[in-house]
Amino acid sequence: MTFFVLSRYSLALFAAALVLAQQPPAPAASPHPPAAQTGSKPAEGPVVIVSPDTVVLTVGNDKMTRAQFEELLAALTETGRQIKTPEQKRQLAQQLGELKVMADEARKRKVDQTESARQMIAVQIDSVLANLLGAKISATIKADDATTKAFFEQHKADYDLVKASHILIRYKGSPVSIRPGEKDLTEEEALAKAQDIRKKILAGGDFAALAKAESDDTSNAGNGGSLGQFGHNRMVPAFEQAAFALQVGQISEPVKTQFGYHLIKVEEHTSKTYDELKPELESRVKPQLTRDLLDKIKKQTPVTLDESYFGK
Numbered sequence: 001m002t003f004f005v006l007s008r009y010s011l012a013l014f015a016a017a018l019v020l021a022q023q024p025p026a027p028a029a030s031p032h033p034p035a036a037q038t039g040s041k042p043a044e045g046p047v048v049i050v051s052p053d054t055v056v057l058t059v060g061n062d063k064m065t066r067a068q069f070e071e072l073l074a075a076l077t078e079t080g081r082q083i084k085t086p087e088q089k090r091q092l093a094q095q096l097g098e099l100k101v102m103a104d105e106a107r108k109r110k111v112d113q114t115e116s117a118r119q120m121i122a123v124q125i126d127s128v129l130a131n132l133l134g135a136k137i138s139a140t141i142k143a144d145d146a147t148t149k150a151f152f153e154q155h156k157a158d159y160d161l162v163k164a165s166h167i168l169i170r171y172k173g174s175p176v177s178i179r180p181g182e183k184d185l186t187e188e189e190a191l192a193k194a195q196d197i198r199k200k201i202l203a204g205g206d207f208a209a210l211a212k213a214e215s216d217d218t219s220n221a222g223n224g225g226s227l228g229q230f231g232h233n234r235m236v237p238a239f240e241q242a243a244f245a246l247q248v249g250q251i252s253e254p255v256k257t258q259f260g261y262h263l264i265k266v267e268e269h270t271s272k273t274y275d276e277l278k279p280e281l282e283s284r285v286k287p288q289l290t291r292d293l294l295d296k297i298k299k300q301t302p303v304t305l306d307e308s309y310f311g312k
Contacts, residue, residue, distance in 0.1 A: 057093050059100040069093065078135040137293055143285040151285050152274050158232055159277060162243050163268035165225040167210060168217040169194045170260035176216050187256075194254035194261040201251050207265050216260060229268070239264070 050056065052067035073083050083092055111117055170176045171190035178184055185193065197214055201207050208224025215221040232240065239262060242255045246266040254261040274281075 057097060059097045060104065062100060064093075064096075075132070078139065079131045133297075134290065134294060138286065138290045141286060141289050141293065143282045143289060147289070148278060148281040148285055149274060152277065152281055156271070159272045160244065161229050161231050161268075161270045161272070162266055163229045163270075164227050164243050164246075164264055164266045165207065165211060165220075166217065166227060166239075166265070167194070167197060167207070167215040167225050167263040168260050169197070169214070169254075169262075170216040174216075174258065174260050176259050177218075179216055179218065182216075190261050191254055191256075194263055198251055198254065198263050201263070201265075207251070225265075229270075 050066050052065065052070075054066050055063045056066045056069055057064040069089075073089070076083055083089055106112060106117075112121070168176065169185070169190045170178070171185050171187045183189075193214075197205075197210055201210060211225030212221050215225050217225065220226055232244075234240070235243065236257045236259075238255055238257050242252050242262075243264050243266060246252055246264060248266055248269060250266060252262070252264040255264060256262075
């Protein structure tokens with residue numbers, strides 16, 4: 001017999017596979033040392049083509065073909081579980097085999113004939129069907145232009161971009177390292193230094209040159225303090241708020257963060273258009289549309305709890 005054609009417990013098996021698929025795979029032992037240590041790449045074996053009707057898993061008298069196993073993998077993928085590597089597939093097959101052995105022993109001992117077992121099996125089946133329903137709705141639901149445009153208008157600010165540079169003056173306790181030969185400034189000293197540098201810039205000093213000479217952010221000081229282009233939620237809140245509020249060419253007052261005091265110069269404000277963002281907007285809207293439809297389905301059938309037993 002086969003697992004999926006004759007087994008009365010295929011849905012329960014699938015439910016178990018859902019749980020197994022979420023478990024992290026055990027780390028695979030490498031059969032070869034890294035190429036950097038050996039000086040050569042491990043030899044690759046010949047590619048083996050397995051036909052769809054080849055039995056790839058046998059447990060007692062029960063067999064599973066490649067086609068059946070891959071059908072299970074496809075179903076797991078639809079529910080968001082990714083089983084891709086050969087090691088992950090092998091681990092899942094091994095776990096399914098062990099599960100089948102234990103389940104068959106349970107049937108021999110008539111464990112499946114108890115009322116509690118029947119209820120648990122029914123819950124497992126309902127869980128699988130609910131997961132598959134959600135996956136099916138998510139795969140087929142469409143976000144129309146009106147919905148995506150409304151979402152865009154509500155979240156337009158999320159897609160604003162700023163191109164900016166900064167000069168950082170650190171103070172004691174900052175996670176930024178002290179530059180060689182520099183003093184570990186107090187907060188008051190760092191603020192005073194930042195204010196002095198700002199005065200120099202406003203008087204005509206070159207921002208990039210001062211960043212190179214004075215900024216404690218050595219990751220970009222050599223590039224004139226350039227941070228490139230960034231969107232929302234990329235910088236710490238105080239820095240982000242100041243950067244997005246600045247006009248192009250404007251130099252901020254010193255902005256305090258846990259890193260120190262920043263002088264920020266904005267070079268460009270840009271916003272992506274609806275047409276540029278449409279594919280991304282559709283992918284962001286679909287999960288909410290799926291949840292809304294599932295909520296609507298839930299409300300179609302009343303669920304009543306006995307308050308004398310469950311309480312309010």
